[in-house]
Amino acid sequence: MIESRGRRDWEVPVTVAELVNGGPLAGARMWGTGENPVRQVRIVDDLATLGSVPPHTAVVLVGQAASGGWAVEMAMRRAWEQAAACVIASSAGMSAGSGAGLAERLGVTLIFVDEDPLVTAVRVASAAARPEAARTQLVARCATRLAEAGPSARRVLGVLNSELQGNAVALLDPWGSHLAGRRAQGPSLAEVDIPDASGGTLAILVAHGSFQSPGWPSVVNAVLALAVTPLIAWAAIERLAAERDVALQSALATRLLTLASSRTSPYGRIGDGGEGAVPQGAAQGTPPEADLEASGDGTLARAVALRWPVAGPLTAYAIRPHDADLDDLQMIGSVIAATVGPGPVLRREESWAGWSALPPERLAIRLAECLAALPMPCAAGVGAQVPDLGIMDESLLGAEAAAFVSPAGVVARADRMGPAKLLAALPGGVLRAPAQMILGPLLSVDRDGTLLETLTAVLDEGGASRAAERLGVHRNTVTTRLERIRAAGFDVDDPGTRLALHLAAHVLRSRPVG
Amino acid sequence: MIIGVDLGRHETVTVAVHGDVLTEVQVTAGTLPVVTYPDGMRRAPSMTPRGAAVAVDLDGVRRAPVAVIRVSNPCPPGLGPLVGWPEDSGVGTVVRGGHSLTGRPITELDTDAVARFAAECGLTDFAVTATGSPILPHHELAVAEIIADEVPGARITLSYEFGRAGLRERENSAILNAALGPHAARIADRMARDLPGVSVFFARSGAGLVSAHYFRRYPLICYLGAFTCALRGGAALAGRGETAVQERGAVVRTGLVTGGMPRIGDRRDTLVPLNVRLPLVVSASEGVAVGPYARQAGPGWQVPERAELAVAYGAALARPTVDVERIVQAKGRAELDRALDATRDEALTRAVSAGAAPGSARVTGTIVNPLSYLPDGLFRVEVKAEGAIL
Amino acid sequence: MSPTVEGTHPKIDSMSLDAFAAGSQLFATGAAELSFHLTLDWARSVLGDGVRVSRAADLPPQTICAAICLVGSSTALSERLPGGNEPVRVIRGLERRLGQKIGAVVALNLDAESALLPVITAALLGVPLVDGDGSGRVFPLIKQSSYTLGGVSATPLVMAGPADDVVVLDTAPDRVEELIRPLVLALGGWTVTACYPMTAEVLARVLVPGTVSRLMEAGVPGAPRSVAAPYGVRTLCRGRIVAVESSTGHGMDLTLPSLPSSIVVEEREGLGRLIRLEAHNEIVFALADGAMVAMAPDQICMISTVDGMVVDVDKVAPGLEVEVMVVRAAPVWHTEEGIALGGPRAFGVPL
Structure with a gap:
């Protein structure tokens, strides 16, 4: 798995940062960048001898030379003059104090170790003399710990981040959303694909951090490669568990949608969605903090493990059985999953629903196949394509409405029907009560019905000017009425509520049937 | 709601602070204060004030003559009691006694001399200072007992209450405290009359509040309470944590505010050298001007709105605070820890006695310094404690 | 008898005492406000017509002179006042x-205080005060003086504190510190000490x-501070103290009157050095x-920018x-012997 070119990199001298982050100084406190290579070690107990230290030496202070903050500072100064790699001292009785500031000012790395500095000196000397052996040791240790961690994304990432200190390792979905591990910004140090069963990319393991030495990226790459197998196993286990359980899928999808809509209002993103997305969370201008995994419960990671599409564009669908009792028809779910492809299959009030990464045209074809395969008469609806999960509700509502007006065996497309046809088909009697509840605050101030009329016109026409034309009033009149509508608590610009408002307005405007 | 009262030398200014809202209020003696609300309406507040914080300067008030008893070995006349005080400040004597820095008695206390002086001095305000009392106050306490026997109704200040080392400055502090006692009692009486049913507190020099009861006993702690509040209130009104504040009242005084609090230190420009820390007087060319004549401040000085309310506002911002300073002798860490605990306990007790709600008192700072040029084991310990008004 | 002419050299009287x-x-350094004012008030009360200041060379050569200093704690001095006859x-x-x-x-x-006690002593005894001192600056130990460098013994040495004791130490000079440390507390925490008896010659x-x-x-008000530094003074930096730490690694085996500490100042201007x-x-x-930019025997001190006073290491x-x-030390301190007695090694610093 390790290229021969990488192997050669392993022989370049180790740097101070490498010693601290993955080597014999792991756990030590370091100030400064640690970017200098270490070629040898010198134990110093008399500050005077520092004058003879060659460049790239790790200076280990003992005895008098380590006897106080002042002695360490003087040693740092002389180390700087000699272009030494770093100064190492015991942390016992020492506070970083001005040493930390001096490390920054002089560019000399200062390291405090908890163990006997003489022991440290021996270990650093061996790493400096045989860099390849030191790096191999790290990789071997990681292999052992990964084997112990087992098929858990959380534990695997935990091992990687604790062993590769100073680096941040994260698991991202193919669109760059953060799934697990420590997030970071900037160019990556190493990346490894986690393949899915069909050979596509399920997720990507990415390490960020300082370029600690020429050999370091290939060491990191080797360690990341060790994690591929446990992560594939983890994804497979997750998928099996979920496919067996429709209720679990429904719950997961609900949580996902709730998270997405709360994080991405009004047109935010889950991950980075859209065309041309690259697997680099930070590169797209969306701060990584904004993504879903900030909630920390692993919802997004599990959705990705199930191979659900989580980044747009996405299209919702709904399938409504005409006569059957849904509870008896568990198998509908399986048929849908088999025909429509990867994606959640959810139980909604009177229908089955889900979403797909397929565009509406292709999704409609798949749904037609599905209707044909189902053993009972069903109708299907396709919602409008939406850019991300955050407004999936809108697409789902459309799909359900379309399925509702469609006769058995037919796939109706909400995006093709046009609002007039779709809305005309709504069962006014059933929806009147909820619509009245939704629009209650408006109705209570709308004595003569003009506000409801205006709201409907604005939503139908998609703008105040055209609504004014339709109503035969001045544009300013419409604007003033919209202000009153807003004051009643209704925002016609909010995509999250627009469709519901639109539906409710139509239901109330239509004459009660019968 | 807290009422802040500025007992200025011109007129009394009273404010109410509720949350962040500052309003001026009218006080008619013997009734609850009437608040002028932002809408211009004046009415009794809908809630009873949690307390009233009074700011007053005592550096210009009438001082009572004091009977001064120093318990120590004889010393040159130039270093005796009441040296440097105005003629009519009182009478003094030196009697044998006192303790060394290690707490050993230097000589026996001359109780006869104490009794004789107390009976013959003809005064009722006493200040007692013994060598070594920051380490061991036994002789001061013994002298107080004798005075109480000889002079019924005597008001006695013991110097160890102002517990820093430095006999002369501590003695001066005790004398001044005793001299201020009668006037402080009159102020406290008046505030109790004017604000019936309200807990009254007084602003300390430097920071914090003490209860009226504490103020009667230790008025010196509030020596420059109004100046302190001018600094703090002025900086707060101007919304600045670090600034110079110039108070333009009967005299013009300028102090520094750091982190919202007046900068304090030992000052040698007082009537006599004291051992209480006071807000430092500095010269500065710019900052915030407060006080009744703030508008006459020179260029460079910002006059805040409501500059005349600064002192009362500063008082309303303060909380009950005490500090205790002791010299302790401790061999080893365990003994020192015990001594520190004892000092902290004392500070907490005093904080409650200074008006802090018992549950709210907490230690806010402890300083331990070894005394140099002496064998190990002698430490100067300083503990600060504060709490909230009930 | 004195060969000096009245008026050609100063006299410390009630007029000039404040300037001195x-x-x-x-x-x-290490001056304590309270004990300093106490000593000053004491000096005022005993000064009388003033103390004559005489050059050593102007005294009869066989005049026996004694060095006077305060030994002990200034805190103790301010708490346990002098009886006056010490x-x-x-x-x-x-x-x-x-x-x-x-x-x-x-x-x-x-x-x-150590400057004022000789004035008090001279006033009480009616003898002249010699224009000069044994240091040109201050060192914590009695033996750290130009008198030692000139071969004069600190002993016999006599101490008297606020209790009525007088202690005479007849010992080798290098035993002095060890003996006086425990004695000081027993004598009352502070003492007037007379030492280095020698002839005026x-x-x-x-x-x-x-x-x-x-x-x-x-x-004298308005005089530049540098007048007090006859061998030169320079500013190392102006800045803000950012940390005060207890220090290690030097002087643990020494019996110096206080513990090692370390002060970090961040330079305000220029390079912003630490x-x-x-x-x-x-x-x-x-x-x-x-x-390394400065070291003993030169004197390094911190002056507060608020009030221009020296900031004590302890505070x-x-x-x-x-x-x-x-402050550059007198030339005698920059000799090999001077550096050995007052340089960093004298403070236990292995440099």
Whole structure:
């Protein structure tokens, strides 16, 4: 798995940062960048001898030379003059104090170790003399710990981040959303694909951090490669568990949608969605903090493990059985999953629903196949394509409405029907009560019905000017009425509520049937 | 709601602070204060004030003559009691006694001399200072007992209450405290009359509040309470944590505010050298001007709105605070820890006695310094404690 | 008998005492406010017509002189006041031991209280004060003086404290510190100490001359601070104290009166260097970004930018704005022997 070119990199001298982050100084406190290579070690107990230290030496202070903050500072100064790699001292009785500031000012790395500095000196000397052996040791240790961690994304990432200190390792979905591990910004140090069963990319393991030495990226790459197998196993286990359980899928999808809509209002993103997305969370201008995994419960990671599409564009669908009792028809779910492809299959009030990464045209074809395969008469609806999960509700509502007006065996497309046809088909009697509840605050101030009329016109026409034309009033009149509508608590610009408002307005405007 | 009262030398200014809202209020003696609300309406507040914080300067008030008893070995006349005080400040004597820095008695206390002086001095305000009392106050306490026997109704200040080392400055502090006692009692009486049913507190020099009861006993702690509040209130009104504040009242005084609090230190420009820390007087060319004549401040000085309310506002911002300073002798860490605990306990007790709600008192700072040029084991310990008004 | 002419050299009287006292504080380290004012009030009350200041060379050569200083805790001095006869008791004790009259007193150093005690002693005894001292600055130990460098023994040494004791130490000079430390507490926490008895002829050779009259000039209001530094003074940096730490690695085996500490100052201007001041009783050396920039026997002190007063090592706190100044020591301290006695190694620093 390790290229021969990488192997050669392993022989370049180790740097101070490498010693601290993955080597014999792991756990030590370091100030400064640690970017200098270490070629040898010198134990110093008399500050005077520092004058003879060659460049790239790790200076280990003992005895008098380590006897106080002042002695360490003087040693740092002389180390700087000699272009030494770093100064190492015991942390016992020492506070970083001005040493930390001096490390920054002089560019000399200062390291405090908890163990006997003489022991440290021996270990650093061996790493400096045989860099390849030191790096191999790290990789071997990681292999052992990964084997112990087992098929858990959380534990695997935990091992990687604790062993590769100073680096941040994260698991991202193919669109760059953060799934697990420590997030970071900037160019990556190493990346490894986690393949899915069909050979596509399920997720990507990415390490960020300082370029600690020429050999370091290939060491990191080797360690990341060790994690591929446990992560594939983890994804497979997750998928099996979920496919067996429709209720679990429904719950997961609900949580996902709730998270997405709360994080991405009004047109935010889950991950980075859209065309041309690259697997680099930070590169797209969306701060990584904004993504879903900030909630920390692993919802997004599990959705990705199930191979659900989580980044747009996405299209919702709904399938409504005409006569059957849904509870008896568990198998509908399986048929849908088999025909429509990867994606959640959810139980909604009177229908089955889900979403797909397929565009509406292709999704409609798949749904037609599905209707044909189902053993009972069903109708299907396709919602409008939406850019991300955050407004999936809108697409789902459309799909359900379309399925509702469609006769058995037919796939109706909400995006093709046009609002007039779709809305005309709504069962006014059933929806009147909820619509009245939704629009209650408006109705209570709308004595003569003009506000409801205006709201409907604005939503139908998609703008105040055209609504004014339709109503035969001045544009300013419409604007003033919209202000009153807003004051009643209704925002016609909010995509999250627009469709519901639109539906409710139509239901109330239509004459009660019968 | 807290009422802040500025007992200025011109007129009394009273404010109410509720949350962040500052309003001026009218006080008619013997009734609850009437608040002028932002809408211009004046009415009794809908809630009873949690307390009233009074700011007053005592550096210009009438001082009572004091009977001064120093318990120590004889010393040159130039270093005796009441040296440097105005003629009519009182009478003094030196009697044998006192303790060394290690707490050993230097000589026996001359109780006869104490009794004789107390009976013959003809005064009722006493200040007692013994060598070594920051380490061991036994002789001061013994002298107080004798005075109480000889002079019924005597008001006695013991110097160890102002517990820093430095006999002369501590003695001066005790004398001044005793001299201020009668006037402080009159102020406290008046505030109790004017604000019936309200807990009254007084602003300390430097920071914090003490209860009226504490103020009667230790008025010196509030020596420059109004100046302190001018600094703090002025900086707060101007919304600045670090600034110079110039108070333009009967005299013009300028102090520094750091982190919202007046900068304090030992000052040698007082009537006599004291051992209480006071807000430092500095010269500065710019900052915030407060006080009744703030508008006459020179260029460079910002006059805040409501500059005349600064002192009362500063008082309303303060909380009950005490500090205790002791010299302790401790061999080893365990003994020192015990001594520190004892000092902290004392500070907490005093904080409650200074008006802090018992549950709210907490230690806010402890300083331990070894005394140099002496064998190990002698430490100067300083503990600060504060709490909230009930 | 005196060969000097009245008026050609200064006299410390009630007029000039304040200037002398102010001058003694300009570079004084470890001075305590309370005990200094106490000593000053004491001096005022005994000064009478004033104390004659005489050059050592102007005294009859065989006049026996004694160095006077404060040994012990200034906190103790301010708490346990002097009885007033301590200076007389030490001089009489030394005279009894020597079998000779003391004809003049001289300061061991001119640091605050230690500058004023010789004035008090001279006034009480009616003898002249010699214009000069044994240091040109201040060191924590009695043996650290130009008198030692000139071969004069600190002993016999006599101490008297606020209790009525007089202690005469007849011992080798290098035993003095060990013996007096426990004695000081028993004597009341502080003592007036008379030491280095010698003739005026010897004194003229071993003292740092002219320092008393110089401080009288330097303490006149408006005089530049540098007047008090006859061998030169420079500013190391102006900055803010950012940390005060207890320090290790030097002087643990020494019996110095206080513990080592370390003060970090962040330079305000220029390079913004980090200045570390290593203190053991006083500041022993200064590092700027780890490089040595000043060390004992030169005197390093911090002057508060708020009030221009010297900031005591024991009282520093983060946040204080200070000017770090280096006062060059008298030439005698820059000899090999001088560096051995007053340089960093004398403070236990292995440099």
